[in-house]
Amino acid sequence: MTVLYFAWVRSRIGTGSEAIALPDGVRDVAGLIEWLQRRGGGYADAFADPTQIRVAVNQEYVDPDHPLSDADEVAFFPPVTGG
Amino acid sequence: MIRVQREDFDLGAELDALADGNHRVGGLASFVGLVRDMAGDGPVAAMTLEHYPGMTERQLAEIEAEAHRRWPLEATLIIHRFGRLEPGDRVVLVACASAHRQAALAACHFLIDWLKTRAPFWKHEEAPDGGGDWVRAREIDDRAAAAWDRNEG
Structure with a gap:
């Protein structure tokens, strides 16, 4: 998967993009968030409150139970503040 | 039409172009967002x-398409800038261009x-002392957007 981070999610983690092989046992967005939290450090900080994180898969907003595959582009970011 | 760009835009030229040559347009409404100090x-x-x-x-195109489903619009334009901007920019x-003002004004309000x-845009503000922080999403904006879920204009 390509995993993208934006705004304060990016700055807490320290990178805007990384390639991650779909981890064993991770089936959906909620599972990936739990897996990223367990990495600790900036990841634990960024995902400390998942209610503050919005998720897009292949550039469409999705809910935490959205399934994932290795070909997906997954993006994590805060609520948007444009306009 | 959707444009996401770093550069500034010419307000008068953009509005003129939107209705240019289309004499079904009787109303042209616009909203311009500026950086405050x-x-x-x-x-x-x-x-x-x-x-x-x-x-x-993709998101802007979906929002624009939704406006066209809800109102009889002749033309629409969304330009959103990115990068570093200063107060007044x-x-x-x-x-939104339409035959009549009601559709143009309502669709413009809906779009913004x-x-x-x-x-998916995020604002990072710089203070004069060099500090900075990410702008927090406001509940009032969520309520304004949600009002259009119930009210079709």
């Missing part, structure tokens, strides 16, 4: 807009309300 209770020296290239264009332009809660 204050946010919350502190001064702002500049802001940097980050966005998600690709998803931004233009951030966003939404413009939905854009603010759906288009």
Whole structure:
């Protein structure tokens, strides 16, 4: 998967993009968030409150139970503040 | 039409072009968002807009298509800038052309309300002392956007 981070999610983690092989046992967005939290450090900080994180898969907003595959582009970011 | 760009835009030229040659247009409504020099209770020296290239264009196109489903519009334009902007700079332009004012004004209001809660942009504000922080999403914007879920204009 390509995993993208934006705004304060990016700055807490320290990178805007990384390639991650779909981890064993991770089936959906909620599972990936739990897996990223367990990495600790900036990841634990960024995902400390998942209610503050919005998720897009292949550039469409999705809910935490959205399934994932290795070909997906997954993006994590805060609520948007444009306009 | 959707444009996501770093450069400024010419407001008069953009509005003229939207209705140019289309004499079914009787009303042209627009909203322009500018960078303020204050946010919350502190001064702002500049802001940097980050966005998600690709998803931004897709979301804006979906929002624009929804406006065309709800109102009889002849033409619409959304221009949103990214990068570093200073107070007074233009951030966003939404413009709608229709036969009559009601559709143009309502669609314009709808587009900016939905854009603010759906288009993947994030503002990082710089204070004059060099500090900075990410702008927090506001509940009032969520309520404004949600009002269009119930009210079809």
